[in-house]
Every structure is written in C-alpha cells, then in structure tokens.
Amino acid sequence: MRLTSERLDLLIAAVRKILPLQAPADVLLRQFFKDRPQLGQNDRSAVAETVFGVLRHRFFLEALTGKGTARELVLAYLTRFQGMNLRELTPFIRESESKWIPQIKAAKLEEQPLFVQAELPEWLVEKLQASCSNEEILRIGQALQQPAPLDVRVNSLLAKREEVIAALEQEGIEAQPTPFSPVGIRLTGKPSINRSALFLSGKxxxxxxxxxxxxxxxxxxxxxxxxxxxxxxxxxxxxxGALMHSRGRLYAFDVSEKRLSNLKPRLKRSGLSNVHPQHIDSERDSKLKRLAGKIDRVLVDAPCSGLGTLRRNPDLKWRQSPESISELQEKQIAILTAAAKLLKPGGRLVYATCSPLHEENQQIIESFLTNHPQFSILNCGELLAQQKINLPDAGKFLQLSPLHHNTDGFFAAVLEYSKTEPEN
Incomplete structure (x- = not known):
C-alpha cells in the first residue's frame, strides 16, 4: 500500500466511522463510500483492507495501544500487519508516535492472553473451551483471521463444472474445483465475477x-x-431448485421482504421455474399452516450468531454476546418446531447454522428430539457418501470449519419424520 498524508487521513476516518459498530461493518463501509463518491478504486481497496484488517486483529492492536484511538489503531495495523517501518511512516506521524511504533513491531503475540492470540472475545473462548483444547482454539482463531476464498456454484441446470472452469480461464480467471461440493469452483484472488458473462447468464x-x-x-x-x-x-x-431439475414446487419463505427482493434478479438469471418466494410475518404465518403435513423436504438455515463467518464478518465478535445467544436459542427452537410441522411422514428436515456453538446446534436438536420422539436423526456422513461427497470427519452431524475444510463454519443435522404423532 502506498501511503500519503491524504490516504492516512482517509483510513483513520474510515476506522473511526466503523468502530462503534452501531450497524454491520459492511453496511457502514458502503455508507462511508457513498458519502465520498470521488474515491477511486485504489483508495476504496485500501480503506476496505484496513478496516477489515483492524477488525480481524483488533484485540491484539488494542492490547498494543492500550485500547487506542482510531489513529493509533491504524498506525499499529500498518506497522504490524502491513509491514511498514518507521522510515516509511515518519513523514506522516507525530514525534510522540515515532517512539512507540518500534515497540509495536517488536511486541510478541505469544505473550498475550489466549483470547488476544486467537482474536476471539473472552466469553467465546470460554464457551469453546467446553469442547476444544486451548491449542485448538488458537488454531481456530488463526484460521478465522484469514480472508475467505471466493467460491462460486455452477448452476447444473445450465452448465457443467468443467465447461465453466474452461470459460473462466478464457476470461483470465484462475479457477479449480472445490474439494467437496460437486458443483463448486474456487477462484484465485478476488475477481469481479459479477461482470462475467457466466454470472450474467445465470451459469x-x-x-x-x-x-x-x-x-x-x-x-x-x-x-x-x-x-x-x-x-x-x-x-x-x-x-x-437446480437439484430438483426445476420440477416440483419449491417455496422460499423469509420474514424479510428486502432479502426476498434480492432473490428476484438471481431467480430470473437461474432459469428456474419451480421457485415460489413468499414473505411470511413469522414462523406462525397462516401461509405455513396451509402446507402442514404436505412437504417432502425442509431446509432450516436458522438465524444464528454467524460466528462461523468471522473471516467475512469480523465485526460479529463485538455484535454478539452471551445474552444474544440465549435470545437466538429461543428463536431457533421455535423455527425448527414450526418447520417440522410441514413435513409428511418419511419427510426430511435439515437444520443448519453458521455457528460453532453447541448452544445453537446440538442443544437445539437434543431439545427438539426430547419433545418430538417421532423424529429420528440420519447420519450426515452416510447421506453425503451416497452422493459421492467424501467428508471423512462427517458423522451424525456435519461440522464444517475454516480450519479443517476452508469453508465457513457450518453445523447441520438431518432429521426424518418417521411416524405420525400419536392421537390424544
């Protein structure tokens, strides 16, 4: 990154805007750019990289600067994680700052507490210690500090993976098959894929x-x-919809009209004709009651803490808390219970979150099964093996992680409605 006085001021202003985290960081960053339409692509890239870099390493940076100001955090980030030395920074810094910058470079991470080394909140480290060693927590934290790769999914209705990889390479985009998903492609770098003809044509x-x-x-x-x-x-x-070959009926329910409106252009590109987006006001909506006992399969990607997505959303470390997890648990069990009522006997339900926490995952499933003995668990590893997806560590549950799979952190359980409820 080439530093100028103007760019340093810009980076500091951006971090100052985002750090109170009164909204998601990406939303605040979009607003920051909207207020500065004159910024070029290089400045925008430098701002985004610095903001998310500071968020990823904030615990360590605050330990080094004594919970410093936005300016101190930016200078510490540039020194420690962008490799800038005192000579490069001297034209832009105060004399007092030139005295502590060498100390930032020399500080030893391993002398910090575990939560600082792992860049995870103390409350989250304590929860993870129930099932992970400190060494494992540190490795998880380090994996979550890395930017996520850019994955795309091939629309099997319109194209084959080999054809798409060849077409991407013709566009100058380096691509390779994902190791697990049979329709996934991992791209090298961060190309502007939304301008690609493959994207625009829905492939x-x-x-x-x-x-x-x-x-x-x-x-x-x-x-x-x-x-x-x-x-x-x-x-x-x-x-x-693609797995169904666009046949049958696929309902897309959500409580957010805004999110569903984002589906419309994607649906148009996809070539699917069996998808029916419908807004619901809650899991008790009458639209759902009309479908009770009629559905073959239900996916519940439940609202959750999102802590498995920290590579993309590092601000979630400060926007979640033990209290918010408890509130989410109530919502998760209510949604799972309502969704289960849709199934016909023999039907399948997948409950999933992008969280590593037992409270949002295994505990929800255990609680549900205690109250719904007519449901049984299917083995995730066996179900995936039937489709030639080899995930050797998948068993009763599916647990994906950035550390072991280079994916976002996902949990999934598969439930089967094995018999009708007994009559009163």
Whole structure:
C-alpha cells in the first residue's frame, strides 16, 4: 500500500466511522463510500483492507495501544500487519508516535492472553473451551483471521463444472474445483465475477462451498414439494431448485421482504421455474399452516450468531454476546418446531447454522428430539457418501470449519419424520 498524508487521513476516518459498530461493518463501509463518491478504486481497496484488517486483529492492536484511538489503531495495523517501518511512516506521524511504533513491531503475540492470540472475545473462548483444547482454539482463531476464498456454484441446470472452469480461464480467471461440493469452483484472488458473462447468464452464483453442501444433505428430488424455510436472498434456494431439475414446487419463505427482493434478479438469471418466494410475518404465518403435513423436504438455515463467518464478518465478535445467544436459542427452537410441522411422514428436515456453538446446534436438536420422539436423526456422513461427497470427519452431524475444510463454519443435522404423532 502506498501511503500519503491524504490516504492516512482517509483510513483513520474510515476506522473511526466503523468502530462503534452501531450497524454491520459492511453496511457502514458502503455508507462511508457513498458519502465520498470521488474515491477511486485504489483508495476504496485500501480503506476496505484496513478496516477489515483492524477488525480481524483488533484485540491484539488494542492490547498494543492500550485500547487506542482510531489513529493509533491504524498506525499499529500498518506497522504490524502491513509491514511498514518507521522510515516509511515518519513523514506522516507525530514525534510522540515515532517512539512507540518500534515497540509495536517488536511486541510478541505469544505473550498475550489466549483470547488476544486467537482474536476471539473472552466469553467465546470460554464457551469453546467446553469442547476444544486451548491449542485448538488458537488454531481456530488463526484460521478465522484469514480472508475467505471466493467460491462460486455452477448452476447444473445450465452448465457443467468443467465447461465453466474452461470459460473462466478464457476470461483470465484462475479457477479449480472445490474439494467437496460437486458443483463448486474456487477462484484465485478476488475477481469481479459479477461482470462475467457466466454470472450474467445465470451459469454461476457466488456461494461458499459449505453452504453448497447443505443442499446435498437435503437432496431434494424432481417432482417433490420442498421448503427453504429461512431463504434470505436465496443462494441455497437456487441450488435446491437446480437439484430438483426445476420440477416440483419449491417455496422460499423469509420474514424479510428486502432479502426476498434480492432473490428476484438471481431467480430470473437461474432459469428456474419451480421457485415460489413468499414473505411470511413469522414462523406462525397462516401461509405455513396451509402446507402442514404436505412437504417432502425442509431446509432450516436458522438465524444464528454467524460466528462461523468471522473471516467475512469480523465485526460479529463485538455484535454478539452471551445474552444474544440465549435470545437466538429461543428463536431457533421455535423455527425448527414450526418447520417440522410441514413435513409428511418419511419427510426430511435439515437444520443448519453458521455457528460453532453447541448452544445453537446440538442443544437445539437434543431439545427438539426430547419433545418430538417421532423424529429420528440420519447420519450426515452416510447421506453425503451416497452422493459421492467424501467428508471423512462427517458423522451424525456435519461440522464444517475454516480450519479443517476452508469453508465457513457450518453445523447441520438431518432429521426424518418417521411416524405420525400419536392421537390424544
């Protein structure tokens, strides 16, 4: 990064804008850029890299600067993580700052507490210690500090993976098959894929490989009735529709009209004709009651802490808390219970989160099964093996992580409605 006085001021202003985290960091950053339309691509890239770099390493930077100001955090980040030396920074810094910058470079990370080394909140480290060693937590934290790769999913309705890889390479984009998803491609770097003819024609969609694997766990068949219960902007919906060969009926429900509106252009590109987006006001909406007992398969990608996505959303470390996890648990069990009522006997439900926490995952499933004995668990590893997806550490549950799979952190459980509820 080439530093000038103006660019340093810009970086400091951006960090100052984002750090109170009164909204998601990407939303605040978009607003920051909107307020400065004159900024060129290089300045925007430098700002985004610095903001997310400071967020990824904030615990360490604050330990080094004594919870410093935005200016101190930016200078510490440039020194420690961008490799700038005192000579490069001297034209832009105060005399007092020139005295502590060498100390920033020399500080030893291993002398810091575990939560600082792992760049995870203390409360989260304590929760992870229930199932992980300190060494494992440190490795998880280090993996979450790395930027996520850019994965795309091939729309199997319109193209084959080999053809797409060849076409991407003709566009000068380096690409290779993802190791697990049979329709995934991992791109090198961060190309502007939304300008690619492949994207504009609906042959590819941006989607993390872990998210793709959830669709293969649900494994919908052509002609079935399927529900994506928390569809959001529809990334998984579009995969399910392609797996169904655009036959049958696929409902995409969500409580956010804005998120569903983002599905519309994607749906148009996809060539799918079996998807029916519908806004619901809650898990008790009457639209859902009309489908009770009629659905073959349901995907519940439940609202969660999102802590498995810290590579993309490092600000979540400060926007979640033990209290927010407790609130989410109530919502998760209510949504799972409502979604389960849609299934016909023999139907399949996949419950998934992008969280590593037992409270949002295993505990929710255990609580649900205690109250719904007519449901049983299917083995995730066996279901994936049937589709020639080899995930050797997948068993009763699916647990994907940046550390072991280079995907976002996902949990999934597969439930089967094995018999009708006994009559009163």
């Amino acid at each position: 590819i969609e941006v989607q993390d490989e872990g998210s793709q694997i959830l669709g293969f766990l649900l494994a919908p068949k052509r002609g079935e009735m399927v529900v994506d219960f928390c569809a959001g902007a529809g990334g998984k919906t579009l995969l399910l």
